Amino acid sequence: MKRLLVRAAVAAALVGLLAACTTTVTPSRLQFTMSPTGNLGYEVSTTGEITVTARNLVFRNTAGQVGVTLTGLLIEFYDVNDAAAPPGDNANVISLNVYVPPGIQCDQPDPVLGCTMQSAGARFAPGLQVTTPEAYQLLPVGVVLAHIGAGQPVGWHADITFTGFTAIGQSFTSETYRVSIAPPN
Numbered sequence: 001m002k003r004l005l006v007r008a009a010v011a012a013a014l015v016g017l018l019a020a021c022t023t024t025v026t027p028s029r030l031q032f033t034m035s036p037t038g039n040l041g042y043e044v045s046t047t048g049e050i051t052v053t054a055r056n057l058v059f060r061n062t063a064g065q066v067g068v069t070l071t072g073l074l075i076e077f078y079d080v081n082d083a084a085a086p087p088g089d090n091a092n093v094i095s096l097n098v099y100v101p102p103g104i105q106c107d108q109p110d111p112v113l114g115c116t117m118q119s120a121g122a123r124f125a126p127g128l129q130v131t132t133p134e135a136y137q138l139l140p141v142g143v144v145l146a147h148i149g150a151g152q153p154v155g156w157h158a159d160i161t162f163t164g165f166t167a168i169g170q171s172f173t174s175e176t177y178r179v180s181i182a183p184p185n
Helices: 002-021 141-149
Strands: 030-035 042-044 050-052 056-061 068-078 091-100 157-166 171-180
Touching: 030 157, 030 171, 050 141, 056 091
Parallel strands: none
Antiparallel strands: 030 056, 042 050, 068 091, 068 157, 157 171
């Protein structure tokens, strides 16, 4: 009996030691929003003309994250019940070429590449904010028409996921960001 207790104690100690030695790896945390507003919007004139407003994409890496080059985005559209909106035609893939500097700040960052750990005064902090120079029309007219047809309800949204590769050559997939569809814009 004593032997079983000793074995159980040794096993428990080994499990505790293994848990203490394990490191938690957090996924890359890319901050994302859009400009001029953080939602997807459109307007409908009194004559029924629909205008979809394009958005600039805004990114920043959190403290300590490596730089990432974004090469594409997947955007999927959903109604208030999380059903595909419109059914059968709710996803788009868009190509990008956006470099988001690492989550490092320094005394004199490079205007494009930001800072590296070898830069003077380098420290972990949110990286430089990057805004795409061109605006993207992310909201298809088919989604707008479906939204109008449903009575422009609150709760329609898009889920956006970015892909690319990190500065150290690993493939990158961001978390999925939920963005509301909000008329009028």
